[in-house]
Amino acid sequence: MEDFFKTLGDENRLRILNLLMNYELCVCEIEVILGLNQSNVSRHLGKLKSNGLISGYKDAQWIHYKIDEDFKRDNKMLVDYLLDSFKSHEIYGEDLRKCKLYVESPYTCQTITNELELVLNHINQ
Numbered sequence: 001m002e003d004f005f006k007t008l009g010d011e012n013r014l015r016i017l018n019l020l021m022n023y024e025l026c027v028c029e030i031e032v033i034l035g036l037n038q039s040n041v042s043r044h045l046g047k048l049k050s051n052g053l054i055s056g057y058k059d060a061q062w063i064h065y066k067i068d069e070d071f072k073r074d075n076k077m078l079v080d081y082l083l084d085s086f087k088s089h090e091i092y093g094e095d096l097r098k099c100k101l102y103v104e105s106p107y108t109c110q111t112i113t114n115e116l117e118l119v120l121n122h123i124n125q
Helices: 002-006 011-020 026-032 036-048 069-074 075-086 090-103 109-114 116-123
Strands: 056-061 062-067
Touching: 011 026, 011 036, 011 062, 011 075, 011 090, 026 036, 026 062, 026 090, 026 109, 026 116, 036 056, 062 069, 069 075, 075 090, 090 116, 109 116
Parallel strands: none
Antiparallel strands: 056 062
């Protein structure tokens, strides 16, 4: 249990969890939206996954992550608390705004790989 709460004690993991509670994303998408590097995102995703908060599946060369459905179902009060708390902090709202811009755009992981500046300009408008 101690490791579980330590996992929730990191702002970047909370930012990632906020995104994954609303959208299914791969590592490169999280990197771009949060402005973090690949190794940091992967490390944080590993912690979240090892504690059962998120799940992922591989699609070609990308792994897509989302909130784990069992975690969501078994921890409804905690999930509701987190969702409510995220709404009251500006950084989480800004992260979701950028994520929504990305998700509603025609861009994909391939676009991020080939035309990163184009995607960054779009979400940082």
